[in-house]
Amino acid sequence: MTIKIIEPFSETGSRADLIAEARNISKTYAEESGGARMALQDVSLAISPNEVVCILGPSGCGKSTLLRILVGLIQPSAGTVFSHGRQLQGIHPGASLVFQNFALFPWLTVEDNVRVGLHGRGLSRAEESDLIATTLEKVGLGGVDRAFPKELSGGMKQRVGLARALVGKPELLCLDEPFSALDVMTAEALRSEVYRLWSEGKSGLSSVLLITHLIEEAVFLSDRIVIMDANPGRVRAVVSNDLGHPREYRSREFQDFVDHIHDILTAVHLPDVPVEPRIPQATTSERITAIPAVTLGQITGMMEILHDHGDEMDLFDLNEFVSQELGQTLTVVKGGELLGLIETPGDLVKLTPEGKHFLQASVADRNELLASRMKGLGIFRMVLQMLDSAPEGSLEDEEVVAAVAAHLPREPAKQLSDTVCDWGRTVELFDYDAVREVWSKKAHE
Numbered sequence: 027m028t029i030k031i032i033e034p035f036s037e038t039g040s041r042a043d044l045i046a047e048a049r050n051i052s053k054t055y056a057e058e059s060g061g062a063r064m065a066l067q068d069v070s071l072a073i074s075p076n077e078v079v080c081i082l083g084p085s086g087c088g089k090s091t092l093l094r095i096l097v098g099l100i101q102p103s104a105g106t107v108f109s110h111g112r113q114l115q116g117i118h119p120g121a122s123l124v125f126q127n128f129a130l131f132p133w134l135t136v137e138d139n140v141r142v143g144l145h146g147r148g149l150s151r152a153e154e155s156d157l158i159a160t161t162l163e164k165v166g167l168g169g170v171d172r173a174f175p176k177e178l179s180g181g182m183k184q185r186v187g188l189a190r191a192l193v194g195k196p197e198l199l200c201l202d203e204p205f206s207a208l209d210v211m212t213a214e215a216l217r218s219e220v221y222r223l224w225s226e227g228k229s230g231l232s233s234v235l236l237i238t239h240l241i242e243e244a245v246f247l248s249d250r251i252v253i254m255d256a257n258p259g260r261v262r263a264v265v266s267n268d269l270g271h272p273r274e275y276r277s278r279e280f281q282d283f284v285d286h287i288h289d290i291l292t293a294v295h296l297p298d299v300p301v302e303p304r305i306p307q308a309t310t311s312e313r314i315t316a317i318p319a320v321t322l323g324q325i326t327g328m329m330e331i332l333h334d335h336g337d338e339m340d341l342f343d344l345n346e347f348v349s350q351e352l353g354q355t356l357t358v359v360k361g362g363e364l365l366g367l368i369e370t371p372g373d374l375v376k377l378t379p380e381g382k383h384f385l386q387a388s389v390a391d392r393n394e395l396l397a398s399r400m401k402g403l404g405i406f407r408m409v410l411q412m413l414d415s416a417p418e419g420s421l422e423d424e425e426v427v428a429a430v431a432a433h434l435p436r437e438p439a440k441q442l443s444d445t446v447c448d449w450g451r452t453v454e455l456f457d458y459d460a461v462r463e464v465w466s467k468k469a470h471e
C-alpha cells in the first residue's frame with residue numbers, strides 16, 4: 027500500500043473556504059515552578075469543508091491544546107488562527123465540542139442538557155423544543171428526553187453530548203477523545219454513528235475534527251490523519267486516508283493501513299537512534315536531556331511483563347496488555363531504553379541482554395547496575411557534579427530545580443528533578459532529606 031504523506035494544509039479549497047486554520051501556532055504554558063512549558067511549537071493545520079480530520083498522538087503532545095486553539099477557546103502564544111480566511115476573534119461561531127467525560131449537567135434532564143447547545147441563539151421555546159426533539163431522534167435518543175444523566179449508560183450519555191453539540195447545526199464538530207470512557211463495543215457503535223451523522227449531511231455538518239490516541243479510531247473515521255510528536259508538540263506527518271466506506275475493522279486493507287500508521291507512529295516515538303550518547307563526555311557543556319516521569323518500579327514492572335512474553339512484544343500489543351494510554355506506555359518504554367534495559371528495534375519492545383541479566387540479579391546488583399547507568403546520563407552527572415562542588419556536599423532542592431530549568435527550559439523542571447531524585451536515591455547515588463528538602467552526597471561517594 028502506498029501512503030500519501032501530505033502537507034499540513036489541506037490541498038483543496040481556498041483560504042476563504044477553510045473552516046479553521048492554524049498558522050505557525052506555538053503555545054507556552056506557565057508552570058507552578060515559575061518555568062514555562064512549550065506545549066506546541068510552530069504547528070500549522072487547516073480544516074477544509076467536507077472532511078474528517080483525526081489528530082493522533084501520545085498523551086501530552088498537545089492535541090487538546092491545538093483543538094482548543096483552533097476553536098478559539100484558548101489563545102496561542104504565537105501564530106494566528108483563521109476561520110474562512112478571517113482572523114478568528116473569540117470563540118469559533120461554527121464549531122462545537124464533545125468531551126471525553128460527557129460534561130453533562132447532572133441536575134438537568136436530557137432535553138435541557140441538549141438545550142444548553144442552543145444558548146444565545148434567540149429561539150422561542152417551541153423552536154428549541156422542535157430542534158431538540160429532532161436531534162435526539164437523530165442520535166437514537168428519542169423518548170428519553172425527560173431522563174436525567176444518572177439514569178443513562180455511558181454510551182447514552184455520550185449520545186446526549188453529541189446531540190448537544192449538533193443541535194446548533196455547527197459546521198465543524200470537534201471531538202476530544204470522545205469514546206475513551208466507553209467500552210469497546212459501545213465505542214465502535216458510536217464511531218459508526220458519528221460517521222453516519224456526518225455522511226448523511228442532513229445536520230448541516232461540514233467537517234469533523236477528532237482527537238484520539240487510538241490508531242483504529244483514526245483509520246475508521248478519517249480522511250486525513252495528523253500525527254503529532256511530543257515535547258514540544260509538533261505535526262510530524264499528515265497522512266491521507268483513501269480507504270473506501272463502509273470501513274471494516276477486520277478487513278485486510280483496514281489492518282494494513284493500521285500497520286502503516288503504526289509504523290509511522292513508532293518511527294516518530296521510538297526512533298532507532300540512541301536517546302542519550304552512550305559514552306558521555308566529561309565536559310561541562312555535555313548534552314543534558316530529560317528523563318521520563320516514570321518510577322523505576324514501573325520500568326521493572328514492564329520488564330517483567332516482557333519477560334513473561336518471551337522477552338519481547340509488539341509495542342501496541344504491550345500497550346493493550348497494560349491497558350494504558352499509548353503515551354504512558356511509551357514513557358515507560360523510553361525510561362527502560364534510557365537505562366539500557368529495553369530496546370526498540372522497529373516496532374518491537376524487547377529486553378536487552380543487560381535487561382535480562384537485571385531481572386535475574388539480586389536487589390544490590392540491580393541497584394549497582396542502575397547506578398552505573400544513571401552515572402552515564404547527563405542529568406545525573408550534572409547533579410553529582412553540583413553535589414561534588416557544593417561546600418557541604420549538600421544542595422537545596424530549589425538549587426537543583428533551578429539548574430534543571432536552566433538546562434532544559436522546555437521541561438517541567440520540578441517534576442523532572444523529582445524524577446531524578448526518585449531514581450537516584452532508590453539506587454543510592456545520593457541522599458535526599460524530604461523534610462529539609464536537601465540533596466546530599468552519599469557518605470561513601
Ligand code: ADP
Nearest residue numbers: 055056063065084085086087088089090091092
Ligand atoms: P494532549 O491532548 O495531547 O494530551 P495537551 O494539549 O492536553 O496534550 O497538553 C500538552 C502539554 O501541555 C502537556 O504537557 C500538558 O501538561 C501541558 N498543559 C496543558 N494544559 C495546560 C495548562 N492549562 N497549564 C499548564 N500546562 C498545560
